[in-house]
Amino acid sequence: MIEAIEIPTAAGTFDALACGAPGGREVLLLHGFPQSALEWEFQLTALGGGGCHVVAPDQRGYSPGVRPEPVADYRIEELIGDVAAIADALGWQRFDLVGHDWGAYVGWAAAAAMPARIRTLTAVSLPHPAAFLRAMTEDEDQAQRSQYFTLLRKPRVAERVLLADSGAGLRKIFDWKIAEDRIDDYVRRLTEPEALTAALNWYRAMHLSGPTGPVSVPTLYVWSTEDTTVGSTAAMATERYVTGPYRFEMLEEVSHWIPEQAPEELTGHLMRHLLAHRT
Template sequence: MSGQVRIPTSRGVFDAITAGPEDGRPVLLLHGFPQTGLVWERQIAALADRGFRVAAPDQRGYSPGARPEDPADYAMDALVADVVAITGELGWPVFDLVGHDWGGAVAWWTADAHPDRLRTLTVVSTPHPGALASTLRTDPDQRARSRYMTEWRDPATERRMLADGARELRALYGDAVPADRVEEYVRHLSPPGALTGALNWYRGGRPGHAIGTTGVPTLYVWGTEDTAFGPAAAEETGSRVEGPYRFERLPGVSHWVPEEVPGVLNRLLLEHLRAHPGD
């Protein structure tokens, strides 16, 4: 199966983009807020052209067939379980995992819970959760950057973001995301319940246990103009990785790395995958 597909699992039906040869090395790509699997369009093409088998699902809350109403159903354990279910349905016992924004957080936690399932880990923008938690305690700059995470738990957020032609939602993307792609995201998140499902990621509660250090070969990519994640957490991330680690700072690049500098990210991702071929 290739192109736009639906992946039925015990946890819901996930819409996804798939590409590449069926027998290619599998790569799962996880998007963040407020986007969909389309954020990876350029990465999907680059990977598929080089023989990788790629899947980029619309995650819980973004897929209409996997959109529970209770915010408790968006806890991190549930999001990680979705990754396990999706890759199980795809028949991928071992795979490479890539995540951006919230998808990056899920990727870190998946590497912590299921290191035996991952050949490599690539995280874009999002620091290691332990590093983020540490800097939220010690770094005023990061506390200020992360204030929105608490503010968006307010049930009035959906109405405010979609008011005036979704002006506030559109503003989140800045100038880094192409205008036609912004329109696609806004259309996807405008139907009743869709933006609530996406925002429930902020309302799902914190994990009930601490995350450990990561032993999976890891590439971490961070733009110096990221408004959500500052330098303190980005730089501390390396101390939370025990396995092979590569940290790439992208000067002048914003939070929206996959769409702002797709060529740069493609090169780094392919280098990382080739450096760790696994078995």
Template sequence: MTEHLSIPTAAGSFDAIAAGPEDGSPVLLLHGFPEAAISWEHQVGSLGAQGFRAVAPDQRGYSPGVRPENPAEYGIGELVGDVVAIADELGWHRFHLVGHDWGGAVAWWTADEHPDRLRTLTAVSTPHPGAFAEALREDEDQQLRSGYLTEWRQTRVTEQRMLAEGGEAIRRMFEWKVSPSKIDEYLRRLSEPGALTAALNWYRAGRPSGKIGKTTVPTLYVWSTEDVAFGSTAALNTGKWVDAAYRFEMFEDVSHWVPEEASEALTSLLAEHFTATRSR
């Protein structure tokens, strides 16, 4: 049975969905753009039924209670700080961290800055930031895939375009791989005053000030061959950036929207990953 939580932090209160026993092995799942915690509802419910304590928050800007106006307040330092603050409020000293899309980037940086807090790391779609930066510099394919980033950093114009005609531009992002009812819910939330701007502020906050090193947390990385945002160069080079137990899984003929399009397969991988490192 999925629960709805409000998790208070110094930054504000995060809305979240959760399932599983309070004393279950803790799992925090981070969503990406332009989604919300419900992108993980299959994983939360299934992991909870297996005895894990799974929690997926609506992240900064997506939770109405944590929606600052200044783009600078969406920097990677603030986003990582939210992860730690949420875990602290839940009473979790060490936990499994899972992220997709932007949530994957936050997960990588959290593992870099707080490796002692994580039992395992799972990144879905998003390669290690070091591998991604290399691909952006050297790989023409990745440069083409990432061309949208410049456009999305343009204020106001992007919001208007994305929400025009009933949010048709956002609907097309999902490539008909996510249920229309769920996309309707994402659009309902993003149509709230300031919500889409807050979500786009993740792109507008600027690059991280520091450099990221090799990950020292046991890591599962899941990449799909039909991902439009992340090409094979960064995906295949991610293993070079992990100095710990590492598992790479490639989903054939699956789009960027792995948590929803391949929900059962991904959930099985997560449970295997968590169980394999249970002794840590």
């Protein structure tokens, strides 16, 4: 059974969803933009019922208790710090890390920065940041796919565009690939005061963040062929940035919203990955 919990840290209190008994295998799930921990509902239930202790926090800016104003407070270094602080608060020394979209970016960076603490990494949709940034620079297809970054980085303009007409711009991002009531929940959360600005500050802080190094922990990367934001060039290049055991899974006819559009398939891959790396 999924329960809502609060996780106090020095940065503030994170809202989170949890499933499974403490003492089970520790798994941390990181959501992406413009979502919340709720995107992991299926995985929380499946893993929690399979002997894991699974926690999915609403990340920095998405949790009202951790919503700083300065853009610099959303640098990747701060987000890695949140992962460590959340694990510390839960009493986890080592854990499996799973991330989707921006959550995957944090996952890649955290796994590179503190491999001693992360048992395995599962990155969903977003490739290794170095592969992604190189593709944005050198691959015309990826450059076209990433043009939306320009809008999202514009202060006040992005908020106005996305929230106009009852959040029609936010709703369009999902391309009607997930349940409407779930989209309603995400939009409602981001219409709270300063919530959308905080979420967009992740994009606005990108140029302030340092590079992500190679990842040595056992890694699963899941990419989908119908992802409109990530092309095959960056996806295929990701293996160059993983020095440890690596597995790449490609989902056919699935959009960017893998955890909700293909929950059974993703969870199957995730479970096999966890079982293959128990220590």
